[in-house]
Amino acid sequence: MRSRLIGLLLALCAVAAPASAAQLHTERSLYRNLFVVEDNGLRCLTFRRAVATERQTCMRTAQPDYLVFPYTRMMLGSLLVKPDPKRVLIIGLGGGTLPMTLRQLFPDLEIDVVELDPAVTRVAEKFFGFKRDERLRVSEEDGRVFVKKAIRAGTKYDIVMLDAFEDEYIPEHLSTKEFLLEVKSTLTPDGVVAANTFSSNRLYPYESATYAAVFGTFYNLKLGNRIIWAQPNKLAERSALETNAKTFDAAFDKRGFDPDWLLDLASTDRDWDKDTRILTDQFSPSNILNAR
Amino acid sequence: MQRYAILAISCWSGFLVMGFEMLSGRILAPTFGSGIYVWGAVITVFMTALSLGYLIGGRLSMKQPSIARLCLLHAISGALLLPVLVFELPVLDGIFGITQDPRLGSLLASVVLFSAPAVIAGMVTPYAVRLLVDNAQDAGFYAGLQYFFSTFFSAAGTLLTSFWFVLIFEVDQILLLLFGITQAVALTAYLISRKRT
Numbered sequence: 142m143r144s145r146l147i148g149l150l151l152a153l154c155a156v157a158a159p160a161s162a163a164q165l166h167t168e169r170s171l172y173r174n175l176f177v178v179e180d181n182g183l184r185c186l187t188f189r190r191a192v193a194t195e196r197q198t199c200m201r202t203a204q205p206d207y208l209v210f211p212y213t214r215m216m217l218g219s220l221l222v223k224p225d226p227k228r229v230l231i232i233g234l235g236g237g238t239l240p241m242t243l244r245q246l247f248p249d250l251e252i253d254v255v256e257l258d259p260a261v262t263r264v265a266e267k268f269f270g271f272k273r274d275e276r277l278r279v280s281e282e283d284g285r286v287f288v289k290k291a292i293r294a295g296t297k298y299d300i301v302m303l304d305a306f307e308d309e310y311i312p313e314h315l316s317t318k319e320f321l322l323e324v325k326s327t328l329t330p331d332g333v334v335a336a337n338t339f340s341s342n343r344l345y346p347y348e349s350a351t352y353a354a355v356f357g358t359f360y361n362l363k364l365g366n367r368i369i370w371a372q373p374n375k376l377a378e379r380s381a382l383e384t385n386a387k388t389f390d391a392a393f394d395k396r397g398f399d400p401d402w403l404l405d406l407a408s409t410d411r412d413w414d415k416d417t418r419i420l421t422d423q424f425s426p427s428n429i430l431n432a433r
Numbered sequence: 434m435q436r437y438a439i440l441a442i443s444c445w446s447g448f449l450v451m452g453f454e455m456l457s458g459r460i461l462a463p464t465f466g467s468g469i470y471v472w473g474a475v476i477t478v479f480m481t482a483l484s485l486g487y488l489i490g491g492r493l494s495m496k497q498p499s500i501a502r503l504c505l506l507h508a509i510s511g512a513l514l515l516p517v518l519v520f521e522l523p524v525l526d527g528i529f530g531i532t533q534d535p536r537l538g539s540l541l542a543s544v545v546l547f548s549a550p551a552v553i554a555g556m557v558t559p560y561a562v563r564l565l566v567d568n569a570q571d572a573g574f575y576a577g578l579q580y581f582f583s584t585f586f587s588a589a590g591t592l593l594t595s596f597w598f599v600l601i602f603e604v605d606q607i608l609l610l611l612f613g614i615t616q617a618v619a620l621t622a623y624l625i626s627r628k629r630t
Contacts (some may be wrong), residue, residue, distance in 0.1 A: 286465060
């Protein structure tokens with residue numbers, strides 16, 4: 142017992158004294174505490190004090206366009222499936238990397254962002270260069286409520302990006318078959334949903350089976366996180382992705398990666414048990430599964 | 434023997450209330466999300482309903498209290514889960530049609546769907562205390578005993594429902610399970626209470 146306590150204290154000390162990480166800002170919100178820390182030119186948003194592994198979003202201060210995390214690159218990679226979007230929905234703002242990158246690539250793109258936590262939006266604007274404009278709106282509400290309203294209003298999206306998950310907590314009502322059906326019905330016929338999920342825990346097969354039940358075959362990209370690119374009708378052929386990749390060569394290169402890297406990651410293999418139970422509004426123990 | 438019957442009902446009534454409350458958030462989430470306002474609405478409505486139930490149950494216990502009536506109250510609180518099963522989707526869709534505001538919407542939906550079983554479950558508590566107490570001297574002891582069992586089982590209902598039942602069953606199946614056990618407990622308590630009299 143005592144040795145465990147000492148170990149815990151040592152671990153706490155190690156966490157409390159990170160090498161030269163400066164805390165720029167803290168903000169209390171309805172949901173959590175937000176911390177903005179900067180270390181070696183890397184500015185990050187975390188939900189826990191100075192814990193480097195829990196970074197939600199990061200930006201190189203000298204090179205804000207650069208995409209630090211593989212998962213943002215893979216999310217943006219959904220452009221290979223739908224290269225000419227007119228209207229995009231992003232659920233979960235974080236530091237605003239995805240909407241700002243899309244804005245740079247497509248000056249006329251209509252972008253709807255849904256972020257539940259107003260404090261996240263404030264921090265993204267103040268510290269991560271996120272800017273709203275006439276065609277970039279932020280709705281401070283639950284993603285599922287927004288999608289339901291979009292269905293009623295008849296709004297269609299070419300790309301829907303689902304990025305409302307953090308390390309510890311998954312909004313369970315955003316992982317179910319019913320929600321994915323709602324998302325599917327807001328997509329244009331050749332639109333794409335890009336979802337940021339987990340790759341290495343008990344939730345993985347459940348999530349995979351649920352996406353497969355709603356969308357059929359999808360592209361699966363695993364690198365730390367798991368990103369899904371799925372389409373409401375027939376999934377775009379790999380050859381089409383390769384063609385589209387050429388269009389984005391320069392744009393992606395500027396942001397630190399190569400479209401071919403994405404193509405190498407994208408797989409349509411089914412690497413989960415096909416009898417896995419599907420997540421529904423009636424059965425969605427995602428957080429319990431994620432914790433195991 | 435009668436006291437065992439009363440305490441058995443106290444236990445399961447406590448379990449039922451919190452098991453049902455944990456499911457309520459899951460029932461609302463697909464329509465109004467799982468933000469802080471939704472959980473706030475659920476807890477507000479449950480607490481208000483319980484407080485009203487305490488008031489009504491206490492008043493009811495003044496008039497010819499009997500174990501049979503306690504069993505009936507318990508059975509009714511469980512039976513009122515059935516309308517939730519049947520009407521949850523049309524009620525939620527209907528309210529979403531009226532207001533898409535998660536605060537007002539989840540408050541309205543909670544009142545319509547969840548308040549009736551909670552009021553009746555609240556009535557059980559003072560009614561059970563009345564039946565347990567013989568004279569003023571042990572009133573505190575028996576009140577404490579009743580609160581202990583009902584609140585301890587509330588804790589169990591919270592834990593088992595949110596960490597274990599939802600991993601195995603669908604929400605509606607858990608509601609049915611709570612309904613079934615409530616009827617069984619009410620009936621068993623009734624039969625036990627009649628044995629020695």
